[in-house]
Amino acid sequence: MKKFPRLSAGLIALASAFPLAAKDTPAPPEFAAVREFIQRGIREARAPSVAVAVLKDDRVIWAEGFGLADLETKRPATSDSVYLMASVSKPIATTGLMLLVDQGKIELDRPANDYLPRAKFTARAGRAEDITVRRLLNHTAGLPVHANFFRDGIAPPPRDLTISRYGFAHTVPGSRWEYCNLAFGVVDYITELTAKQPWGKFMEEKLYDPLGMKHTSDHVRRSVARDATTQYRYDIAGRFVRVPPYGFDHDGASAVWSSANDLARFLRLHLNDGELDGKRFFKPGTLRAMQTFSAARSPDKPENGYGLGFFVEPYMGHRSFGHSGGMPGVATRIRAFPDDRAGFVMLLNASAYGPTNAATFREEICQRITRALFPGKTAEPAEVKSESKRVTNPGNFTGKWRGSLAHYDGDIPLALEVEESGIARATFGTQPSVRLEKVSFANNQLTGQMEGVLNTQPSHHGTVTLEFRLRANDGALTGICVAEAEGYFALSHWVKLEREK
Secondary structure (H helix, E strand, O other): OOEEOOOOHHHHHHHHHOOOOOOOEOOOHHHHHHHHHHHHHHHOOOOOEEEEEEEEOOEEEEEEEEEEEEOOOOEEOOOOOEEEOHHHHHHHHHHHHHHHHHOOOOOOOOEHHHHOOOOOOEEOOOOHHHOEHHHHHOOOOOOOOEEEEEOOOOOOOOHHHHHHHHOEEOOOOOOOOOOOHHHHHHHHHHHHHHHOOOHHHHHHHHHHHHHOOOOOEOOOOHHHHHHEOOOEEEOOOOOEEEOOOOEEOOHHHHOOEEOHHHHHHHHHHHHOOOEEOOEEOOOOOHHHHHOOOOEEOOOOOOOOEEOOOOEEEEEOOEEEEEEEEEEOOEEEEEEEEOOOOEEEEEEEOEOOOOOOOOHHHHHHHHHHHHHHHOOOOOOOOOOOOOOOOOOOOOHHHOEEEEEEEOOOOOOEEEEEEEOOOOOEEEEEOOOOOEEOEEEEOHHHEEEEEEEEOOOOOOOOOOOEEEEEEEEEEOOEEEEEEEEEEOOOEEEEEEEEEEEOO
16 A cells, blocks of 8 residues: 655645635635634644535535645645545435435335345344334434445445344344444435435435535546545554545445535535525425434433434534544534534545544534634533443353354354453353453443454455443343454344353
């Protein structure tokens, strides 16, 4: 992989010297300090590029690109530059599905399986018929963590295969909120099956093109290839390294490409409850339902929740809805303030996670934009709570347990021994036992990790981290074992163990 050094002063000057692109909108004076902060961050190599759009009272008051969309060609970023959206894809995919809701072709409270003719969801807890479309859209369907990136030109499997392997509820549907990419991988699939045409084509013909979002699709359109950004991550020295292309088995969760200007139109549509430029695209109330608090994300902060495809939460003293996105080479965010008829778009082509990441830079820009939008009328952003303390007292987890891990190659025998000291050991099949690391027993859940080889996907080779998340329930331990490889996948497998007599 080719590595790129920190941007030189000359290169930054070159990127900054270009005049505003035709579609860029000059910033009002109150955003001068925000511009300076972004430019300084680009000089400090906090991201190769940033594209921003800011809305107020149904118009774009600022749209601009900073830095370089591609470090090799030294092509400047603009507000028309096309970025991979990561999880900002979720509200976009939901908006497409809501077109079919408006037409009466999809009912939000019907079982999702009613729209799946082949592979179906199953339920390890509760009932599969309670996995409704609405619960997919608000992350309460009981589905566990799921991320699956395919590299080196390897094509993702058919969606039916993914559903048959990983489409199960591990908690009772409707009982709790748990973020799951696969839920939105099924949203795009249900949309495709119901519309009877490929998801990307449906979205272009029925949503993007009618809204004037010509830079948006599930790929970089040929007509705007010149505007495509390249994705980068940081190496150990803080240098930019190109991220090779990758695909997904959850396109509706992650695969949309778009620009700051297109997303500004998308937010205007939502702030206007389905109208844009005097034309109505959705029935009144349809998009408001997406923005309405539907499920609390945590009992600790009940005001922070999720609607349908949108996070719905207070932000710096203002009611808001929106979404963030983060994947290899990507850090994105959209946020709207419905009471203030305002919002913003933030797009970066650098990784949102890792020891050095662009997520902090993204959030610092967002805070500065919010303060400039509402001078003297913002609260400081809430501090992120540190992780809960590790609990070493095993309580009723003590003892020997035996059962299996469900795997598509066949169930794998599994034994678990938990000592009164809190030490836990796992044994797969006839292999030697392995002591689990980072063991905790907080909130009636046993968590612990080990490394091993588990058949997952053809683009990854080697060991993976296996993280157990098990709960004690009626004399059994049930839950999931998540196979994780950073940048590749986080795949959940059902585990059920019973106490040895």
